[in-house]
Amino acid sequence: MSLPKFSIRNPITTIMMMLLVIILGVVSLSNLKLDLMPNINPPVLAVITNYPGAGPQEVKEMVTKPVEEMVSTAQGLESLQSRSSANTSLVIAQFDWGMDVSEAREDITSKLNQLNLTDGIESPMIVKFDPTMLPVMQFAIANGQSIEEIQALVNNELVPQLQNIEGVASVSVAGGFNEEVLVHLNQDKLNQNNLTQEKITQLIQANNLTYPGGVLTQDNKELNLRVIGKVDSIDILRQLPLSMIPDRTAVKIVTLADVAKVEMVKKDMNSIAHTNGKESLMVSIQKEGTANTVEVTKEVGVVIDSFKQDYKTMEFTVSSDQGEIIRKSVGNVSSSLLFGGLFAIAVILVFLRSVGSTIIVAIGIPISVIATFVMMYFSGLTLNIMSLGGLALGVGMLVDNAIVVIENIYRHISLNKTRIAAAIDGTVEVAGAITSSTLTTIAVFLPVVFIGGLVGDLFKELALTVTFSLLASLVVALTVIPSLAGMLIKEQKLKRTKENQLYKNILTWGLDHRLVTVVLAVAIFAGSVSLIPRIGTEFIPAQDEGIFTISVSLPQGSNLTSTLKVVEDIEKVAMNVEEVDVVTAVVGNANPLMNAGGTETASFNNHPYR
Incomplete structure (x- = not known):
């Protein structure tokens, strides 16, 4: 038994399967992640090396060039760029698209381990470029007064709450200041006590360590011991013993406070944040690679609103919110998808001139879309402007198969057949035609999946979404549409469609003047091709994000x-x-x-x- 026959003769089973697909689709849609664009991971690695106190020329000669020589031998390397600035060397390696970045990273790591750098140069740090490294949200905090009043509150209360949000990878704060302990040594007192700067440095470092002290076995238990020597306050540091001087009656202990002035001072600032001309703190939120951007920014907004209620003097100004941009972009595409479906239904009603037939065809659109969400979820796709764009592109094609089936069923009923017989004969008759038509359209989009590089990653989800929606529409046209037609179309209300005289006249003229018709078609085609160079080209259309x-x-x-x-x-x-x-x-x-x-x-x- 063929699929159309089974669906028509078992309408209850067909409807139950349709409801099951709808339930799965709703669940899948609720679990699909929202994003602006498909997940793109360019094969780019950055090697960052710090050389404190060195100028750009020293960094170039002593750090950047040796690192470049090592990285340039990596397999699959496409291009190499570098930048040498004060204190820092940055080398960016771009590999062939499709290269396993993890393997490339291991290769570069092993090569850099063989590099002998001058003392004082820190170990190179290899960072994989990831779009998720960019902040998904940035906001400024100010109170119209001194930043010192809110910095402690932000660092001690706000930042920990933000870090506890599921999906947040890191929270960084720009602006404000940090504190450090400054030790001013008195050279005269050092000489009096036979001390040197190097010895004091070693003593401070030795008394600011925590290390394991072995294992203690007692009462059938093994206890790990730790020797704690951390200096946790400036007062303890001042009382740090440096040496002992024997006296006639006692031993004098020389402390750090005896030979130096110890104080807590502000570090030199390396970043300042302003909001509308006033000094502020700029908080940047980075999400984890697999986290939902919209959900992360939504939870951050909840924390901000809570702080606004608790600290009414603090002013929060959101400078960038990727979640809002995604919501607006996806909302616009979703609106286009909805209106496209409504316009398609309106056009069907005008040409079919039957409310019942239009309703049957219209039911196929949401079912096909919902079934597409199921396939998107199990394929690991996300809801973004590319996948939704593919769905909007295919919404007009979703009804093609259904219209062909319903029109042929309509024709068979006009031949005085029963609804069941007309539904079976009409669907079976065109099943091969609509299947081949659908597969032809899929053959145009599906090869995009196999394109490599950035273009392939960018348009893969669009191609898959169009393919899924067309396959869903084909199954709906061969099952749901004939089943509903067999139940809902009433024979006595059907009339033969009148001939379209205007179209008949145009067709007759074209057949009588075949040479002129071919020449006109060729001229229109040639004119269209000649206009191609006048059409502008760009990789991705510009998007107005309001920033x-x-x-x-x-x-x-x-x-x-x-x-x-x-x-x-x-x-x-x-x-x-x-x-x-x-x-x-x-x-x-x-x-x-x-x-x-x-x-x-x-x-x-x-x-x-x-």
């Missing part, structure tokens, strides 16, 4: 103060633009992975009014 960014780079070596002065001038210009709502700026960056520049760089995010 524009300004990057500032001063001459190498510019300090934080001079960079900040330039930033403040740009802030004034940006804030005077009527359409700009929020201006956030970050000068320098403490995180070398996010910005290879130093105190001579700055970036702005500007939000127009919404």
Whole structure:
């Protein structure tokens, strides 16, 4: 028994299977992750090496060149770029697309282990470039007064709460300051007590260690021992014993406070954050690779709202929110998908001129879409503008098979057949035709899956989504549509369709003037081909996210103060633009992975009014 015959003669089974698919589709849709674009992992590795105190030229000669020589021998390397700046060397290696980055990383690691660098140069750090390294959300915190009042609160309370959110990989804070212990040695007192700077340094390091002390066996139990020697307060550090001087009656213990001034001071700032011209703290949220961007940013928003309620003097300004951008983008594509389906149904109604037939065909659209969600979920796809774009592209094709089937059933009923017989004969008659038509269309999209490189990763989900939706529409057209037609179409209400006289006249003229028709077709085709060079090309259309960014780079070596002065001038210009709502700026960056520049760089995010 063929599939159409089984579906028509067992309508209850067909309807139950349809409901099962709907339930699976709803569950799959609720579990599909939302993202802006498909997950793309470019084969790029960065080697970051720090050389504290060295200038760009020293870094280039002593770090960058040796690292480049080692990395350049890696298998599958396509291009190599480097940047040498004060204190830091950055080497970026790009491999052939499709290369296993993990293997490349192991290869580079083994080569760098053979590299002998000068003392004082830190071990190279290999970082795999991952789009998830970019912050999914950034927001500024200020209270209109001193940053010192809110920095402790942010670091001790807000940051831990953000880090506890499921899916958050790291939370970094730009701006503000850090504290460090500064020891001012008195050379005269050092000489009096026969001490040297090197000896004091060694004593401080030796008394600030925690190490294992072995295993103690007692009462059939083994206990791990630890020797704790951490200095956890500045007062303890001041009382650190350095030496003993014997006296007539006692032994004098010389402490650090006797030969030095010990105090807690602010470290030199390497980053400053501003919001609308006022100093603030800029918090950046990075998500885990497999986390849902929308859910992460939503939970971060909940934490921010809670802090707003508890600390009403604190001002939170969101400078970038990838979750909101994704929601808007996916919402726009979803709206296009919905309206496309409604317009398709309206066109079907106009041409079929039968409400019952239109309803039957219209039912096939949501069922096919829902079935597509099931296949997307089990294929590991995400809801993004590419996959939803493929679904929107295929929504018009979803009804093609159903229209062919319902029209042929309509024709057989017009031949005075019963509904069941007409549904079986009409569906079986065109089953081969619509199957071959669907497979032909799939043959256009499916090969995109096998394209390598960035284009393949980008359009793979679109091609798969179109393929899934067309396969679903074919199954629906061969099962659900004839089953519903056999139950719902009423024979007595059907009338033969009148001939379309206008189309008949055009067709007759074309057949009577075949040479002219062919010449016109060739001319139109040639004219269309000639217009191709006039069409602009771009990789991805520009998207208005409501934000524009300004990057500032001063001459190498510019300090934080001079960079900040330039930033403040740009802030004034940006804030005077009527359409700009929020201006956030970050000068320098403490995180070398996010910005290879130093105190001579700055970036702005500007939000127009919404």
